[in-house]
Amino acid sequence: MVRRARVFVFGLLLCLSWVPAEAQLRSLSILHTNDLHAHLLPDARQQGGFAQIAAVLRRETAGCNSCLILNAGDLVQGTPVSTLYQGVPIYEIANLLGFDASVLGNHEFDYGWRKIPEYIRLARFPIIAANVADERGRLLAKQAYVILPVNGIRVAVIGALTADLPNLTTANLLGPWRARPVVDAVRRSAREASQKADLIVVLGHLNPIEEDALLREAPEVAVVVSGHVHAGLESPKNSDGRVAVRLRAYGEEIGRLDLEVDLEKKAVVKSSWKRIPVNAATTPPAEDVARAVELWESKVRKIVDVPIGTAKRGFTREELVPVIEQAMAEEMGTDLAFIQVGGIRDSLPPGTILARHVWNIIPFDNKMVAGTFQGRELPPAVTAGRSLDPNREYTLAVSDFVASAQRAELGVTGLKFSRRTNRLQRDLLIDWIKKKKVLE
Numbered sequence: 001m002v003r004r005a006r007v008f009v010f011g012l013l014l015c016l017s018w019v020p021a022e023a024q025l026r027s028l029s030i031l032h033t034n035d036l037h038a039h040l041l042p043d044a045r046q047q048g049g050f051a052q053i054a055a056v057l058r059r060e061t062a063g064c065n066s067c068l069i070l071n072a073g074d075l076v077q078g079t080p081v082s083t084l085y086q087g088v089p090i091y092e093i094a095n096l097l098g099f100d101a102s103v104l105g106n107h108e109f110d111y112g113w114r115k116i117p118e119y120i121r122l123a124r125f126p127i128i129a130a131n132v133a134d135e136r137g138r139l140l141a142k143q144a145y146v147i148l149p150v151n152g153i154r155v156a157v158i159g160a161l162t163a164d165l166p167n168l169t170t171a172n173l174l175g176p177w178r179a180r181p182v183v184d185a186v187r188r189s190a191r192e193a194s195q196k197a198d199l200i201v202v203l204g205h206l207n208p209i210e211e212d213a214l215l216r217e218a219p220e221v222a223v224v225v226s227g228h229v230h231a232g233l234e235s236p237k238n239s240d241g242r243v244a245v246r247l248r249a250y251g252e253e254i255g256r257l258d259l260e261v262d263l264e265k266k267a268v269v270k271s272s273w274k275r276i277p278v279n280a281a282t283t284p285p286a287e288d289v290a291r292a293v294e295l296w297e298s299k300v301r302k303i304v305d306v307p308i309g310t311a312k313r314g315f316t317r318e319e320l321v322p323v324i325e326q327a328m329a330e331e332m333g334t335d336l337a338f339i340q341v342g343g344i345r346d347s348l349p350p351g352t353i354l355a356r357h358v359w360n361i362i363p364f365d366n367k368m369v370a371g372t373f374q375g376r377e378l379p380p381a382v383t384a385g386r387s388l389d390p391n392r393e394y395t396l397a398v399s400d401f402v403a404s405a406q407r408a409e410l411g412v413t414g415l416k417f418s419r420r421t422n423r424l425q426r427d428l429l430i431d432w433i434k435k436k437k438v439l440e
């Protein structure tokens with residue numbers, strides 16, 4: 001009797017485990033965002049806005065039992081609310097967006113690394129990074145990865161931040177933390193996580209070379225959800241069915257990656273990706289998020305929503321380079337000035353110029369510095385398009401960020417900027433526009 005029962009149970013187990021191949025397929029949808037950069041409100045073209053992003057995410061995930069929402073870094077830095085309150089309100093509001101996980105971006109360091117443990121405490125979603133560690137190997141984010149169970153799939157989400165980190169942040173903000181090479185760190189976490197997971201996803205804030213390297217050299221990684229390069233991708237990068245996706249910055253769009261996952265092979269067998277535009281003209285805001293945004297925006301409105309001049313036309317970020325360099329040279333009384341287009345974080349729409357526009361263009365609290373150099377000492381980044389005498393002395397104004405990150409920003413080392421000031425680059429530009437009144 002006992003023996004028969006055993007045989008029966010064994011037979012039943014055999015039946016249960018011997019299921020047709022298609023039953024091993026499960027669907028998974030990954031909704032994702034990257035580089036929101038504290039753009040709480042829609043821009044001049046009605047794109048983005050945290051309340052609109054929330055509305056789109058909630059619409060896309062309504063009644064969904066196979067959805068995850070991932071955020072690929074650089075949540076803070078880009079608007080006055082972020083600068084004035086050092087990113088804290090942005091994490092508070094992000095709690096309403098339903099993220100299942102978020103990775104550290106390089107700009108999460110912009111108010112000093114000590115703010116990051118504060119963000120982690122404040123966030124009601126896990127913040128992960130497998131490769132940001134100190135000399136002793138201690139992780140800043142505490143968690144390298146999380147395992148998220150969804151629709152019967154155990155999804156391991158591994159965080160990774162670009163190893164360029166030291167070139168993107170100044171030493172005092174970075175403290176003891178470094179970003180180790182991405183592929184190695186991810187593969188180590190993947191080996192550990194694979195015992196407990198059916199699918200490995202990397203949530204990365206990465207440069208394109210690192211995205212490609214993961215697809216090429218980390219076959220255990222099925223999906224890379226990336227951020228950092230603000231241009232976004234037109235279509236997914238694809239390598240043997242393994243995919244990498246990335247969106248345009250500032251919440252202009254939300255990504256939706258629909259996957260069919262083979263649990264046995266621990267692989268994606270089918271995927272499709274769409275980019276869903278976020279437009280305030282067609283998307284009513286999520287009320288609770290709109291209230292939270294308004295609470296913080298109302299605190300800064302008096303400071304930043306003040307007219308300071310008029311723009312006769314719109315200026316792209318590239319077109320703002322000579323304008324800002326002129327402002328820096330005139331206000332600092334130097335022969336030359338230099339700003340990287342990467343340091344200019346927004347375009348300028350035509351019409352009334354508000355102080356807010358300048359805050360969005362230069363959200364950083366960078367201070368002005370200047371130095372005197374021989375023409376021949378100046379790097380091509382500064383001399384391009386100018387005819388300078390190599391044997392003459394020139395004065396050059398830059399931000400203290402450019403001065404301290406001059407290897408990455410200017411392509412040189414050893415330039416000494418002996419004139420330090422306490423004047424913010426942003427304030428300088430606001431003062432100059434007030435005097436100039438009209439930008440042509």
Ligand SMILES: [Zn+2]
Binds near residue numbers: 230
């Ligand atoms: Zn970014």
